[in-house]
Amino acid sequence: MNSTRFTERNKEEIDRKWWEIGDYFRRNSLWMLMYCTGCCAIELPPAMTSVYDMERLGMGPMATPRQADVLLVTGYLSLKTLRRLIYTYEQMSEPKYVVGFGSCTINGGIYHDSHAVINRLDQYIPVDVYVAGCMPNTESVMNGFVDLMDLMKSKKADGWKRYHTNYEWYRENQIAALGEVKVHDEFHE
Amino acid sequence: MIISLLIGLGVALGGFTFQTALGGVNRKIVARLQKRVGPRWYQEFIDIFKLLSKRSVSHGWIFDFGVIMALGGIIGTAMFMPVTSNILAFPSFDNFFIFVYLLAVGMLGMAMSASGSGNPLASIGVMRALTTMVAYEIPFMIVVLTIIKLAGTSSVSGIAEFQQMAGNNWFMIALPLGFVVAVLSLMGMLGKKPFETYIAPAEIASGPMVEYGGKQLGMLFIMHEITVFIEVSLFVHLFLGGAENIWMFAIKYFLVYAGLNLVSNVNGRFKIDQVVVFFYKWPLAMAVVQAIIAIYLGWVI
């Protein structure tokens, strides 16, 4: 009895160690999926090219959601885009992180009273880091990425776990905004 | 037998480590070209281990099995690769055609797995990869057959030793036209920039790799690194006279790979029909001319 408890605790300890090693690799090689929904996407080219050079942090652009680790939501999200964003987010392989750019993802920004644009991104998918500003300048974008790495180091970037545990709540919010998450029309059948 | 197997596995593992480190160094070189700082030299290792540490989705057993088949096939191919004149796992089994056929196992596994994912972009990518292969294989094969005729053997280490003998130049100098053709074909093999059509991240979302994530993508990256190792070391043995010791090999390998990378980074991307037309125009003509000059006229430097 005693010994089984000991081995279980031992196993947890080993798991934790492995996870920490994995975290080192994950935070030094963040591959981004740029979901360029709005104007904040224009801040990414200077962040990638020779002025700020995000490749020295191990970051790089990736082509598909399956390969990527970080989802960059750059700007306002209309309802139509939000639906695709949810598809995209659910396709990414775990662990996955979300960075929201600009005031539009925080509180709606200048589109706060539009009938087609959502106000708070974190009601629909979990967000790990917000970069404030309209638009954020490139230094704060880079700062946001380093913040994300710090959060991963201190194990606070657990948005994907929150999405699992609070899935019902997120799904309720998504349905309240979208009606139905899966769309049925001639373009999708 | 067991020692041979161990040497073979060592070649595969060492090739993987060497090529991955070199890949990171090359990323750094390219970054410096573009006035950037660039990643750490071990960035590629971090990428691969990160991918292996992620959770991944399966799209059916063909999808998973194809990846393992590709990786196994490529490791199997790398085991036959001679590194120097002495480091050779299976002597007398390093025929050039063994590499050609065993490489196809890896490619086939990848094609199978990519088609198993059911994504149309993956099918397009696989089709483009096979088309590119058809395009560069023919000029390359003509040049290699010329080499085999001149050397009198099709063993890769035999060809390397033939070049090291007194009185014979490296085939890089002996067959200058063929060397140009081989460089172009090698760029096609490695999927470097002008012939990057089957990856094309902005166009078909990285082609065959479109549905891979996590562990499968990590295995594909390992497979890709070993494939690059095999192709570049084949080139070193066929054209640069092989290597007497491992340092010579490393230097030659580095020069070839870094040179190709530099050329690749100032190029745009061809369309798939341009790739085929390109390979069937000048490289094919040059390869045929080289073969006629070398074999029938006997003009070998």
Add this chain to the structure above:
Amino acid sequence: MTNSMSNVGRINTLMGKNFSLIDAKIIDQYQVSYVLKKDDIHRALSVLKSNGFRQLSYLSCVDWPNDHEIEMVYIVMNWDEALHIQLHARIDRDNPVMDSILPIYPGAKYYEREAHEFFGVAFPGNPDYDKQLILEGWDDIPPMRKDFDPRAYSDKKFTKRDPKENFEVTDKTSKRPRQERREERANNLRTGGKK
């Protein structure tokens, strides 16, 4: 290309001869605007199309809630003469029905679907006009009507973030190490990792 002012004159006589114009306005040498009766629209578009106006540039509506009317706007263009023509016609707002112009301009298909979605105008003759196009799963009155209140809809449907009233930093000392770290990091980013 002939003189553009004479093009306008030619179109003016063509339209005045064939249709009873409620209003005609020459905006500039490239744009003319006509207000027609609802029933004349199809005939006018056919005549214009046979006179070189091959392209339907735009089809939309304007809502006039006080007049209980919706104004249809058709913009056609002539590539040879660089001339745009706007055709306006008013239809009933409570029961907005306008026959489709699909037989004349096949490209109107998606414009009509959009107009139906945003203004609620029905287009009999267009087989797909009531399918959804841009708004997916819309659950209110058409959003471009003037009596639709986007802010009320947004308040009802989307969760808002409550802004904090007091933005002052209460404990200034607790922020300092973080601020310093941030500055250091910004400096690090600026110099590319070099000291």
